Amino acid sequence: MSSSPIVVIDSGLGGLTVVRALRAALPAEHIIYFGDTARVPYGSKTAGTVTMFVRQIIHYLRAFEPKHVVIACNTATALSLQAVRKEFGDLSISGVIEPGARAAVGAAGGKASPLIGIIATEATIRSRAYENAIARRRTMARVLTRATPLLVPLIEEGRDQEDPVVRLALRQYLLPMHKEQIDVLVLGCTHYPIYRSLIGRMLGPQVAVIDSADQCAQDVCRRLGNASRLRRSAIGGGLRCFVTDDAARFARLAERFLGQDVEPPAWVSPEDLRETVVQSPHLALRSAV
Numbered sequence: 001m002s003s004s005p006i007v008v009i010d011s012g013l014g015g016l017t018v019v020r021a022l023r024a025a026l027p028a029e030h031i032i033y034f035g036d037t038a039r040v041p042y043g044s045k046t047a048g049t050v051t052m053f054v055r056q057i058i059h060y061l062r063a064f065e066p067k068h069v070v071i072a073c074n075t076a077t078a079l080s081l082q083a084v085r086k087e088f089g090d091l092s093i094s095g096v097i098e099p100g101a102r103a104a105v106g107a108a109g110g111k112a113s114p115l116i117g118i119i120a121t122e123a124t125i126r127s128r129a130y131e132n133a134i135a136r137r138r139t140m141a142r143v144l145t146r147a148t149p150l151l152v153p154l155i156e157e158g159r160d161q162e163d164p165v166v167r168l169a170l171r172q173y174l175l176p177m178h179k180e181q182i183d184v185l186v187l188g189c190t191h192y193p194i195y196r197s198l199i200g201r202m203l204g205p206q207v208a209v210i211d212s213a214d215q216c217a218q219d220v221c222r223r224l225g226n227a228s229r230l231r232r233s234a235i236g237g238g239l240r241c242f243v244t245d246d247a248a249r250f251a252r253l254a255e256r257f258l259g260q261d262v263e264p265p266a267w268v269s270p271e272d273l274r275e276t277v278v279q280s281p282h283l284a285l286r287s288a289v
Contacts, residue, residue: 004030007066010190011039017213019239035244041121042121042123045123051079070220074100074188078123078124100215111183170195171202186210242265244273
């Protein structure tokens with residue numbers, strides 16, 4: 001139904017950048033956000049572990065009858081999207097990598113052999129998901145990848161762009177790419193747009209910076225529009241959040257990602273998620289409300 005919510009799933013706070021873009025583009029939509037804050041970061045974990053986490057969360061939230069599920073985490077998209085699409089064949093599910101790759105190729109313009117840089121978590125880089133997605137669209141494109149494992153913990157700690165540790169980390173990560181004269185840089189983690197303006201200043205105006213969160217939101221708009229499932233209402237939609245740990249901290253830091261205050265999120269323990277996998281939809285709904 002068009003009045004059903006959009007579900008957005010992330011390992012922690014980063015997926016709120018997708019929520020912000022979705023609310024700007026689709027203000028009438030109801031959104032349910034789930035941040036797996038007890039088990040963040042996903043970027044250093046195996047594919048099997050990440051897929052298990054995503055399965056548990058989808059099982060828990062499907063009782064809300066979502067019209068679309070967004071895996072708003074590049075690592076989870078790279079490692080679990082194919083598996084959960086197969087398992088939850090009745091749900092419309094998308095991720096962030098394909099939209100980001102499509103935008104990167106577009107931003108490269110008419111260059112015969114553009115150099116596209118990717119910064120992401122270790123797991124996303126190991127998966128080669130961005131490289132494969134870019135190669136399907138631009139066979140002559142060259143791709144330079146860099147794992148940037150410090151950035152998610154720094155962002156989750158609430159460190160801003162003026163923090164000297166943040167600046168030092170970004171210089172270490174970006175300088176080799178800058179020396180290689182990349183044409184495009186993809187922010188391959190939905191946490192990273194928090195530092196987008198600083199990254200842009202460090203690289204200079206000659207490098208196009210692609211925000212995977214923004215591209216993901218545009219992709220969701222297109223999918224729902226094509227399926228005639230957009231909510232038509234003069235009344236703004238709502239946002240409901242769930243976390244697996246430290247709800248107070250999430251509420252405090254969420255404003256940086258959304259640009260506005262959020263209601264305190266509901267807490268769901270990882271044990272509850274594991275139990276929900278074997279519960280009936282009715283019981284899952286009862287435990288969620």
